[in-house]
Amino acid sequence: MKKLLANRTNHSHVIEGGRGRGVNVWDGFSHRYPEKSGSDLLNGDTTCESYTRWKKDVEIMGELNATGYRFSLAWSRIIPKGKVSRGVNQGGLDYYHQLIDALLEKNITPFVTLFHWDLPQTLQDEYEGFLDRQIIQDFKDYADLCFKEFGGKVKHWITINQLFTVPTRGYALGTDAPGRCSPMIDERCYGGNSSTEPYIVAHNQLLAHAAVVDLYRTNYKDQQGKIGPVMITRWFLPYDESDPACVEAAERMNQFFHGWHMEPLTKGRYPDIMRQIVGSRLPNFTEEEAALVAGSYDFLGLNYYVTQYAQPQPNPYPSETHTAMMDAGVKLTYNNSRGEYLGPLFAEDKIAGNSYYYPKGIYYVMDFFKTNYSNPLIYITENGISSPGTENRCEAIADSKRIDYLCSHLCFLRKVIKERGVNVRGYFAWALGDNYEFCKGFTVRFGLSYVNWDDLDDRNLKESGKWYQRFINGTVKNPAEQDFLRSSLSSQSQKKRLAC
Numbered sequence: 001m002k003k004l005l006a007n008r009t010n011h012s013h014v015i016e017g018g019r020g021r022g023v024n025v026w027d028g029f030s031h032r033y034p035e036k037s038g039s040d041l042l043n044g045d046t047t048c049e050s051y052t053r054w055k056k057d058v059e060i061m062g063e064l065n066a067t068g069y070r071f072s073l074a075w076s077r078i079i080p081k082g083k084v085s086r087g088v089n090q091g092g093l094d095y096y097h098q099l100i101d102a103l104l105e106k107n108i109t110p111f112v113t114l115f116h117w118d119l120p121q122t123l124q125d126e127y128e129g130f131l132d133r134q135i136i137q138d139f140k141d142y143a144d145l146c147f148k149e150f151g152g153k154v155k156h157w158i159t160i161n162q163l164f165t166v167p168t169r170g171y172a173l174g175t176d177a178p179g180r181c182s183p184m185i186d187e188r189c190y191g192g193n194s195s196t197e198p199y200i201v202a203h204n205q206l207l208a209h210a211a212v213v214d215l216y217r218t219n220y221k222d223q224q225g226k227i228g229p230v231m232i233t234r235w236f237l238p239y240d241e242s243d244p245a246c247v248e249a250a251e252r253m254n255q256f257f258h259g260w261h262m263e264p265l266t267k268g269r270y271p272d273i274m275r276q277i278v279g280s281r282l283p284n285f286t287e288e289e290a291a292l293v294a295g296s297y298d299f300l301g302l303n304y305y306v307t308q309y310a311q312p313q314p315n316p317y318p319s320e321t322h323t324a325m326m327d328a329g330v331k332l333t334y335n336n337s338r339g340e341y342l343g344p345l346f347a348e349d350k351i352a353g354n355s356y357y358y359p360k361g362i363y364y365v366m367d368f369f370k371t372n373y374s375n376p377l378i379y380i381t382e383n384g385i386s387s388p389g390t391e392n393r394c395e396a397i398a399d400s401k402r403i404d405y406l407c408s409h410l411c412f413l414r415k416v417i418k419e420r421g422v423n424v425r426g427y428f429a430w431a432l433g434d435n436y437e438f439c440k441g442f443t444v445r446f447g448l449s450y451v452n453w454d455d456l457d458d459r460n461l462k463e464s465g466k467w468y469q470r471f472i473n474g475t476v477k478n479p480a481e482q483d484f485l486r487s488s489l490s491s492q493s494q495k496k497r498l499a500c
Contacts, residue, residue, distance in 0.1 A: 012074035012118060014436040015050040020091055022080025024118040025129065026438075029177035033188060036175060038441020040389075047436040048451045048459075051095065056459055057432060058102045060449050063461065064469045069103055070381055070428050072113035072161065075120055075142055082120035084141040093149055100153050111379070111428070112150065113158040113230070114143055114212070117166055117177065117438075124178050130166065130201045131180075136208045143212040147220045155225040157216065158301055158381070159209040162232040163261045166205065167198035172323040175439060184320040195317060196281050198324035203283040206264050210289075210296040230301035230381050231261060235361035235368075236330075239311035240337035249330045250310040254368070256328035266373050268294035277315070277327050299425070301381035302369065304409075306346055307361035308332040344404070347386055347444075357385065359408035363416040370422045377423050383409055384430030386437070386444035397450050402464035410471070429468060433459055 018027060029036070030043035037043055050057055061069055076082070077092035103110050119129045127134050143159070165176070172194045174181030180192030209229050216227050236253045238246035252273060255263075259271040268290030269275075270282055285293060313331035316322050334356045335341050342358040349355065362383070369376060385405040387396060406429060416422050434447035442453060448465035452458035461469065 021077035025177040040441040070111040072116035082123040157227040167202040194323040226298035228297035235307040299377040303382035307358035399462040399464040
């Protein structure tokens, strides 16, 4: 397992800053709705400035002995006006060439994401982005340019990050860019229909993804690389395991959460339960489109953070307050019918309520994908936890909570590989360093390395980074007997040494 490990950072918008690129939808969103971008009302204009400090980031990866680095290309940095026909920014291409070359010099494998939500704003303004089928050709042209430029060096391509996220958060709730939703969901949304648009956007994402995969397989097979999408995953447990309705709700939620995209990717059609409930609001694939979408991946990237309890809840469609996420007819909580929480605190939220994490959920998710989707090649492309941005430097660097989170999840990941034979080829921790976080601004820290916001050259491994470094290096004499649950902070003497 240790040879499969890698480390990752966040995508371009939250680490690079705005210098040297065109405006994207998250720029527009965070400036238009600063209160939605984090309670600190800040944005990603500057963040940790990896655009100018990428050499330092590569040094930290070298210190970690990371074997891989997942990052995304900023579409608006390469094509500022969205369409290739309007001109390409050579400075943007040069930046990514330098980064990729530096990684390869350190034997770090680049995993490159083409689209991580930062659509050029001009395409949103012209035709509402993924709400219109025009996006398919523009995304294909952008990908074609990237394959030509970087395909000789990049052998692992990700088309779209978290297919579930933009349709739901960007077009149903309006909490993410571009910020569309029905008026009664959030009056600040500049337009939208939360009952219909998420399904259209998801459909166009699948078609755009499949078109790019087909392009890569047809025109760039000589590059001998692999390509696939990233799914956000979550496990769902019955709120009351003795109640058949709760068991059914958990199963139904799996289909709406995972099957929404995986059924088209494997069978060329949406799940039967979705077609029954959503009806005419759910688009259809033509025979040609279904053939293009089905099997359009060489691997799957799976992101996992939390698990939730599921119980039945009436679907209010049609109503002015309906969103696509209500169609499953499920209420999700972090506590069950006995009032028990899933596990340790994941994130404190005084408004929406606290969330909790469940390490064994990663076991169930991996087994679910193996069993239901023909044992695909899998990379864990995100797994991590935040810490409060209010912590002082000493507290932030001690970082025991992140060690416990990563350690416990890696334990269950190893367990499912050994017991169930899941084909997991690599693991990327989220994230390499602290940065601007979507919808949270700088109020949280996700990094294995500490970034000093008053001096961006001050970037150093936290204790979690040092623990991860030891984990990658396999410092124990017998890795087969390594106790993955034992954190390096377990002894009282260690805790005393790190006391602030």
